[in-house]
Amino acid sequence: MDITSDTHSQHISKQFNQELEELKTHLMTMGGQVEKQVQDAVTALLESDSRLGERVSDDDKAVNEMQLKIDDECTRILARRQPAASDLRLVLAVIRATSDLERIGDEASKIARNAVALSEAGNGPKGLVEVRHISEHVRKMVRDSLTAFARFDIDLALQVVHEDDAVDSEYTSAMRSLMTFMMEDPRSITSVLSVMWVLRALERVGDHANNLAEHVIYLVKGLDIRHIDPDELDEDALKGSS
């Protein structure tokens, strides 16, 4: 649609591309920050480091500000540049992605608060093996979904969508063991509940990473796969040339 023969239009188009590149960069910075928050929150829990746990909550403010700033950038681009087709999809995907990243940050804060509470209670809680395992899994999902976003990588995005099912079943089985711990030793109820909240938060992080991956598929293919069962996806069609 651009009249690129016109130098003025070329100039505008170059500026616009630069704005879109910056938008992606800012999203990746926010993503990196959120990844670090999840990692720090889990480390705080596993190493009983309440000071690290408290720092995660402070970091969450920075993430919230990033979201407002990026959303504002998106609104300005929509108003001034009136993007169409793939440019419009990029802006919409970024708006959705900041919302998921912000919620991952919230979940990291919840994990950190439980880490602080558990470290103050003092006794080494049950279920940390499960926490470590699931946290590694969902952190990989977050990392992969961000990489997929940066590279417009459909294959990697689809991989994340499938991993979410594995995390859900790991979560269900971990919750079942924790319930058994509780019944065997009712004095552990308070601390086991804290670990349960942590697992729930990690499972939510996985859900949001899954959403991020779905935004990548929307972005690249213009196809909205939210609410489609991963097993029913026609992956060959998705992976084919658009």
Next chain:
Amino acid sequence: MDITSDTHSQHISKQFNQELEELKTHLMTMGGQVEKQVQDAVTALLESDSRLGERVSDDDKAVNEMQLKIDDECTRILARRQPAASDLRLVLAVIRATSDLERIGDEASKIARNAVALSEAGNGPKGLVEVRHISEHVRKMVRDSLTAFARFDIDLALQVVHEDDAVDSEYTSAMRSLMTFMMEDPRSITSVLSVMWVLRALERVGDHANNLAEHVIYLVKGLDIRHIDPDELDEDALKGSS
């Protein structure tokens, strides 16, 4: 910006207004459906009605489809109409609102699943008084935030934002009582945990209603109050003429 002297532009502008009105109507329909889901899920729990509980999960598919349809409408309006100022804010607010409504629907499904599990377990669980109380509160928040959206009503939106704090403290105190029940009677752990998941889901419904109210404030005032502490809001400035 519209050149309303031109009959053609007038025609387009009228069509565009109609599209925006339809968008709002569709959002309200989705909102009504989600409200009903929350109500049915809680009724299923309180009345041990597992068939009603199962129906809520089925209804969730309809809500998911509504979200995809409305988001699609929004994308088309952005691409074709290139809205600016308050029209752009309306479209962006609707995109954010469908996401919150869809998540409220998800929480309703979780409540319904726990209702089915509890009704199969058979024993009247503890904590139902708290569930009834908090559910009435958050359902009012959802209803009010939707009314505020329909009427562009800032006062009502601010009221919802403040109510969320009340719900959070009701939630904390209910969780504390439930933990006591568990410790006093470890045989009740499974059913009390189910009720805890229900309370957590209701608290999340309240959070999403709060988000909906924040979208109304963004829509009417162009001001993004996400991440501002409700106690620090300058309400007089918000309520004054924009």
